[in-house]
Amino acid sequence: MNYYNYLFALEAKFQLISSFVEVDERNYQTFSTEISLIFLASCSEFEVVAKELCEIFEPGFKNGHPKANISDIADVILRHCPTIIDHVVDIQFFDKHYLPLQGWRRDNSPNWWSDYNSLKHNRSENYHLAHLENLLKALSALSIVNHYYIWKKFCPNNQIHSASLHLSRLPTYFRIRDVQYDGLRYNDDFDI
Numbered sequence: 350m351n352y353y354n355y356l357f358a359l360e361a362k363f364q365l366i367s368s369f370v371e372v373d374e375r376n377y378q379t380f381s382t383e384i385s386l387i388f389l390a391s392c393s394e395f396e397v398v399a400k401e402l403c404e405i406f407e408p409g410f411k412n413g414h415p416k417a418n419i420s421d422i423a424d425v426i427l428r429h430c431p432t433i434i435d436h437v438v439d440i441q442f443f444d445k446h447y448l449p450l451q452g453w454r455r456d457n458s459p460n461w462w463s464d465y466n467s468l469k470h471n472r473s474e475n476y477h478l479a480h481l482e483n484l485l486k487a488l489s490a491l492s493i494v495n496h497y498y499i500w501k502k503f504c505p506n507n508q509i510h511s512a513s514l515h516l517s518r519l520p521t522y523f524r525i526r527d528v529q530y531d532g533l534r535y536n537d538d539f540d541i
Contacts, residue, residue: 352397356488356523359394364522366481372440372485378480379480380476380478385476391491395487396422398494399494402497406501427454427455434452435448441524442522461483492524
């Protein structure tokens with residue numbers, strides 16, 4: 350499965366949103382149906398890719414934890430990659446920067462994740478939580494787990510900052526600071 354393609358599709362939807370709602374702190378609490386759709390999809394995809402990353406770290410994780418939640422996921426990922434929470438994601442063209450996983454622990458989910466769960470389980474009461482700031486953080490977090498998944502799957506012996514990913518396409522907006530993206534080159538071993 351090419352998880353980067355899903356991220357690219359979500360980035361394209363984000364691009365459309367950004368042409369109607371300026372990415373500016375004054376608009377961070379702006380919510381809408383379209384933002385909600387992309388936010389829900391981004392968080393869901395974060396969970397999917399994070400579980401795949403857990404499977405790389407601990408083969409059999411998905412079978413052993415068929416109902417794994419964010420705490421179970423945090424337990425595995427943070428045990429194997431404790432510095433994942435320290436990554437800054439730069440949002441290209443908007444001069445915005447996030448540490449979307451900062452403070453993530455087994456007993457402490459990021460705020461955007463808690464808001465996602467509140468929205469998912471009670472949309473009528475929590476519709477306002479599908480706002481621009483949460484979307485930016487969710488997409489930033491998704492870019493991190495996507496990168497870790499590809500890195501661990503295809504470059505397991507390299508350090509993340511030296512692991513150069515040969516992507517057939519580069520992320521347009523959400524890029525991890527200090528990670529080298531070697532894009533637009535075809536690699537016979539994998540084409541992400």
